[in-house]
Amino acid sequence: MKRRDFIQQTTAGAALVSLGGLGLQSFESASKFTKITILHTNDVHSHIDAFGPENEKHPNQGGVSRRASLIESIRKETPNTLLLDAGDIFQGTPYFNYYGGELEFKLMSKLKYDAATIGNHDFDNGIDGLYAQLPHAEFQFITANYDFSNTVLDTHTKPYKVFRIAGVKIGVFGLGIELDGLVDSAMFKETKYLDPIEISQDMVRVLKTEEACDLVICLSHLGYHYKNELNKISDLSLAKATKDIDLIIGGHTHTFLPKPTVVKNIDDKNMLVNQVGCYGINLGRIDFYFDSNKNKSANGTSIFV
Amino acid sequence: MRFTHFFFLLYFFVFLNCKEEKLQLSKIEGVQIEITDALTVNSEIEAFIKPYRNHIKKDLDSVLAFSYATYSKNDGKFNTAIGNFIADAVYSEANPIFKSRTGKDIDMVLLNHGGIRSTLNKGNISKKTAFELIPFENSVVIIALKGTQMNSLIDYLRKMKTAHPISKLNLILNKDFEVVEAKIKGEDIKNSKTYFVATNDYLYNGGDNMRFFKPNDSAYYLNYKIRTILIDKFNKMDTIKPVIDNRFIQIK
Numbered sequence: 001m002k003r004r005d006f007i008q009q010t011t012a013g014a015a016l017v018s019l020g021g022l023g024l025q026s027f028e029s030a031s032k033f034t035k036i037t038i039l040h041t042n043d044v045h046s047h048i049d050a051f052g053p054e055n056e057k058h059p060n061q062g063g064v065s066r067r068a069s070l071i072e073s074i075r076k077e078t079p080n081t082l083l084l085d086a087g088d089i090f091q092g093t094p095y096f097n098y099y100g101g102e103l104e105f106k107l108m109s110k111l112k113y114d115a116a117t118i119g120n121h122d123f124d125n126g127i128d129g130l131y132a133q134l135p136h137a138e139f140q141f142i143t144a145n146y147d148f149s150n151t152v153l154d155t156h157t158k159p160y161k162v163f164r165i166a167g168v169k170i171g172v173f174g175l176g177i178e179l180d181g182l183v184d185s186a187m188f189k190e191t192k193y194l195d196p197i198e199i200s201q202d203m204v205r206v207l208k209t210e211e212a213c214d215l216v217i218c219l220s221h222l223g224y225h226y227k228n229e230l231n232k233i234s235d236l237s238l239a240k241a242t243k244d245i246d247l248i249i250g251g252h253t254h255t256f257l258p259k260p261t262v263v264k265n266i267d268d269k270n271m272l273v274n275q276v277g278c279y280g281i282n283l284g285r286i287d288f289y290f291d292s293n294k295n296k297s298a299n300g301t302s303i304f305v
Numbered sequence: 306m307r308f309t310h311f312f313f314l315l316y317f318f319v320f321l322n323c324k325e326e327k328l329q330l331s332k333i334e335g336v337q338i339e340i341t342d343a344l345t346v347n348s349e350i351e352a353f354i355k356p357y358r359n360h361i362k363k364d365l366d367s368v369l370a371f372s373y374a375t376y377s378k379n380d381g382k383f384n385t386a387i388g389n390f391i392a393d394a395v396y397s398e399a400n401p402i403f404k405s406r407t408g409k410d411i412d413m414v415l416l417n418h419g420g421i422r423s424t425l426n427k428g429n430i431s432k433k434t435a436f437e438l439i440p441f442e443n444s445v446v447i448i449a450l451k452g453t454q455m456n457s458l459i460d461y462l463r464k465m466k467t468a469h470p471i472s473k474l475n476l477i478l479n480k481d482f483e484v485v486e487a488k489i490k491g492e493d494i495k496n497s498k499t500y501f502v503a504t505n506d507y508l509y510n511g512g513d514n515m516r517f518f519k520p521n522d523s524a525y526y527l528n529y530k531i532r533t534i535l536i537d538k539f540n541k542m543d544t545i546k547p548v549i550d551n552r553f554i555q556i557k
Contacts, residue, residue, distance in 0.1 A: 034328070048354055050342070060342040065354065067340050068347035094361050094436065103357050110350060124442060168328060184506055186526065214328045246330070260335035272335060282337050289332035305335040 034166050034290040036215065037081040039071060042251030043278035044085070045092030045121065046104055051279075062280040064107050070283060071111055078287075080166045083112060086251035087119025087176070087221035090130075092279070100125055101133040109138035115161055117174035117219040118143050119251060123187045127151050142174035142219055145199040147192035160203055168214045168290055171207030175200065175220040175238075177252055196222060196233050197241050204244045215288055218248045224255040224275050235273045239263040247272045247286055254278040259305045260286065270303060365433040369539040373546040376425040378418060381468055383478075383553040387425050388470035390547035391438075392416055394538040395531065396472045399445045399503055402527055411447060412500040413489050414472035415458065416531070417513045420505070421470070430539050439532040443505035449522035452496040457517035459487045459494075462553070469513075471553060478555045485556065505531055 050063030075081050085108065090101045101122075108116070118141060122130055131152040134141075144159035160173035175196045179188045200218065207213045218238070226232040235250040243265050250273060260274035276282035376387040392414045400411045423437040450458070462469060463482055477486040487494055494500075499522060508515045509524065518524075539545070 033331070049358065050340075062340050063346075065346045065348075065350040066342075066344040068350040069345045070338060070340065072347065091442070094365060095357065097436075097442075098361050098364070099357065103354070107350065107353070110353065184510065214330070246333075257337070259337070272333065274335060276337055280340060282339055285336050285338055287332075287334040288330060289334075291329040291331040301330045301333060303333045303335070305333075 032292055034168055034292065035078060035080060036165060036168050036170065036288045036290065037074065037078045038084065038217065038247065038249070038284075038286045038288070039074065039081060040084045040086065040249045040274070040276065040284040040286075041067075041280060041282075042086035042221075042249070042275055043088040043119070043254050044104070044280045045088055045278060046090060046096040046101075047093060047279040048095050048103060048107065049093070058279065058281055064111070064280065067280055067283060068107075068111050074285070080168075082114045082163055082165065082170060082172075084172065084217070084219055084249055085113055085116035086219050086249050086275070087117045088121045088251055088278075089116060089119065091121040091124045096124075100129055102136050105133050105136035109136065113139040114163065115140045115142050115172055115174075115219065117141070117221055117251075118146065118157070118176050119221040120177055120179060120182050123179065123183050126187045127153060127189050127191065131156065142172055143176050144173045144203050145194040145196050146176050147194060150190035150192075151188075153191075159199075160207060162207070162211050162213060167292075168288075169212060170215045170217065171203075171211055171213035172217045172219055173200070173203040173207065175218060175222055177221050177223065196220075196238055200238060200242050200245070204242060208244050214290065215247075216245050218245050220248050221251045223252040224250050224257075224273070225253070235275070236261070236263060239265060239271060239273050241266055243267045243269070245271055246288070247274065249284065250275040256282075260284075262303055262305065270301075272303065272305070365436065366431050368429045368431055369434075369536065370430040370542050371544045372425050372427050372430050373544050375427045376547060378421040378424070378468065381549040383466070383468050383476075383555060384471070384549055385468045386547040386549050387421060387438075388416070388418065388468055389472070389550060389552065390425075390545065391421065391531070391535065392470035392472035393547075394534055395445060395503055398534045398537050399447070399527055399529060402529065403447055403501070403503075403525065407525065409501055411473075411503045413474040414470070414503045415462075415474070415508070415515075416470040416505060417508055417515070418467050418469045419513060420507075420531070425545070430545065432536055435532050435535040435539065439530075439535060441507065441531070443507045443531055445503055445527045445529045445531065445534070446506050446509045447501050447503045447525040447527065448509060448518050449499050449524070450502055450518070451522070452494050452498045452500065454517055454521070455489075455494050455500055455502075458502070458515075459484060461515065461517060468553070474552065476553045480555070480557045482555070 048064045051058045051061050053059050089104050090096050140161050141157040143157050148154050163170045178193050207216050223234050225234045225236045235248045255275045256277040260272045262270050274284050276284040378385050395414045473490050475488045479485050509518045
């Protein structure tokens with residue numbers, strides 16, 4: 001059986017979350033590794049052009065054409081790559097005001113994004129405005145806790161998608177933030193918001209047992225953490241309250257993290273929560289190494305962040 | 306044990322017994338890569354963006370009107386030239402649409418001081434100017450309020466002591482910030498009358514603590530952005546020369 005007990009040890013500069021069980025033995029054996037690379041963005045907010053040198057906060061940072069060359073070079077080095085976005089693709093520059101998200105979707109398609117979830121600002125031109133731009137998106141929209149059955153988006157999103165890359169099954173499910181009070185109801189119309197924790201438990205069950213996924217990723221626009229609203233669901237609280245999620249890729253709170261956060265889930269097992277700020281200033285990269293040697297019965301997983 | 310649990314267990318045993326190679330997750334590495342000018346630009350992507358960028362730039366930079374002077378939202382105590390201009394523009398541009406749809410007239414306009422995000426500088430006015438003044442996507446909403454509720458609106462303005470942009474409302478306070486006179490389109494407010502107040506959807510939904518818009522008799526969404534109103538107004542005018550007037554004053 002798969003075991004993943006992690007012990008965190010902090011070293012200077014970087015944290016090494018090291019091995020449980022028989023640990024290092026897995027490296028000594030002659031087993032072959034399969035590396036899966038997850039690249040991710042969030043809250044790009046129509047920032048297609050890089051910030052200029054005059055920008056106080058992010059001078060000379062960001063820009064889709066630079067991100068494109070970075071992603072291209074990573075794909076050359078490691079073709080087993082998924083590219084994901086955690087929502088709020090829309091709103092923030094005149095590109096959105098003029099073209100309603102058309103260029104954002106076209107560029108994400110050219111960069112070969114595999115999937116995105118839906119953020120609150122993606123409703124800024126109404127659910128009809130989002131629907132109108134869907135023909136420009138050659139990637140899947142994934143959201144499990146928005147029920148769109150009474151809206152134009154019905155059947156145009158999926159609760160989850162399973163990607164099979166180099167023999168590894170990767171299940172990705174999406175979560176959106178509660179829209180009531182955040183977005184004008186005239187914009188999201190009859191979209192129903194469902195409880196993220198309940199939906200996650202259901203999604204994980206489907207992805208782990210029915211779909212037999214090796215890796216489960218949650219693409220979330222819930223927000224990293226709300227220190228003044230501790231009861232509000234966030235990526236950190238979701239991570240602690242669930243099991244079998246390997247990685248939560250977050251958005252909404254525009255959180256710049258020094259490194260991905262290691263969180264203990266409800267089974268006391270370590271997993272990762274990550275978010276890379278906003279405006280396309282950073283690209284997140286998480287590499288998962290799979291060992292196909294099945295003779296090791298008690299391998300641990302080490303996390304280097 | 307629940308029946309479903311039994312199935313899970315069954316599944317597991319079957320799974321473990323099969324000879325398929327089971328993958329073990331052995332290592333995870335996470336890094337964040339900054340997108341900086343040290344990266345090369347993908348020329349194909351850049352070429353794809355260019356016509357969009359050029360179109361926007363040309364459109365944003367085209368001159369719509371001329372500003373006679375520089376107008377800041379901090380120029381007046383209870384009303385400002387730029388605030389008056391925007392509130393009056395909302396009335397003049399939105400009222401014909403509202404009237405054609407409902408047969409009624411807007412009685413007054415109330416926006417918020419914080420919604421004006423830059424100064425209107427002397428010289429050429431472009432679409433970019435409108436984006437800088439009103440970067441938000443808020444649209445006009447017209448709300449039917451009872452005369453009694455109008456008193457809450459007036460009381461809010463009195464207490465806030467802020468130059469929230471208004472149009473068609475005249476408000477005079479004394480030195481103790483008590484209302485001396487409150488008139489809409491030159492007439493006293495009648496408790497029995499219904500007033501049509503134009504504002505934006507942000508304020509209608511309680512923004513800036515404007516809680517007096519709800520409950521109401523009805524709300525009409527014009528689907529007309531405040532910024533678009535400004536652009537339409539600029540297009541119709543040659544020179545913008547708004548003034549601070551006596552629509553909201555304090556007598557001492």
